[in-house]
Amino acid sequence: GHLMRADRINMETAGDTSRKKPAPNKDQRDKLQILKGAAFLAAGASAGVALGFGSTLALAKKRNPEWFSKGVMATAAAPESGASLALRALGWGSLLSCCGVGVLGFALWKILGVHDLTQLRLKMASFFPSVPRSAESAAGAARPDWDASFKPK
Numbered sequence: 001g002h003l004m005r006a007d008r009i010n011m012e013t014a015g016d017t018s019r020k021k022p023a024p025n026k027d028q029r030d031k032l033q034i035l036k037g038a039a040f041l042a043a044g045a046s047a048g049v050a051l052g053f054g055s056t057l058a059l060a061k062k063r064n065p066e067w068f069s070k071g072v073m074a075t076a077a078a079p080e081s082g083a084s085l086a087l088r089a090l091g092w093g094s095l096l097s098c099c100g101v102g103v104l105g106f107a108l109w110k111i112l113g114v115h116d117l118t119q120l121r122l123k124m125a126s127f128f129p130s131v132p133r134s135a136e137s138a139a140g141a142a143r144p145d146w147d148a149s150f151k152p153k
Contacts, residue, residue, distance in 0.1 A: 053090070 061068040070082075114120045 109120070112120065112123050114123055
């Protein structure tokens with residue numbers, strides 16, 4: 001009797017669809033895809049900046065450790081250490097570049113009078129000529145041999 005009651009409960013809950021989440025619509029999927037792309041680009045850019053800055057510091061320390069240690073500590077001759085000055089310059093440069101790109105993008109957005117990315121793509125397509133596709137690329141030709149492309153001549 002106990003086994004049959006458990007089976008009946010399982011069948012009743014299996015037919016209950018009120019607890020299931022509704023499927024996301026196209027707009028939600030598009031927004032999620034954009035967020036995933038933005039997160040991927042931000043992570044890649046951050047990793048590139050961290051690796052580039054770290055490798056530059058390591059190279060500077062390897063080339064001349066004595067001067068590198070003098071640049072890390074502030075002295076009477078130089079009230080601000082070289083590392084502090086470099087980090088301050090990096091911070092200001094990053095801030096100004098991000099703000100500049102934001103202002104440029106906002107100005108372009110307003111000048112073109114677009115309201116979303118689809119309109120922006122269509123407006124840009126009307127300004128610039130389309131890239132003609134060759135018969136090979138349209139048919140899905142074989143991928144290029146990147147190893148051969150980057151071999152020294």
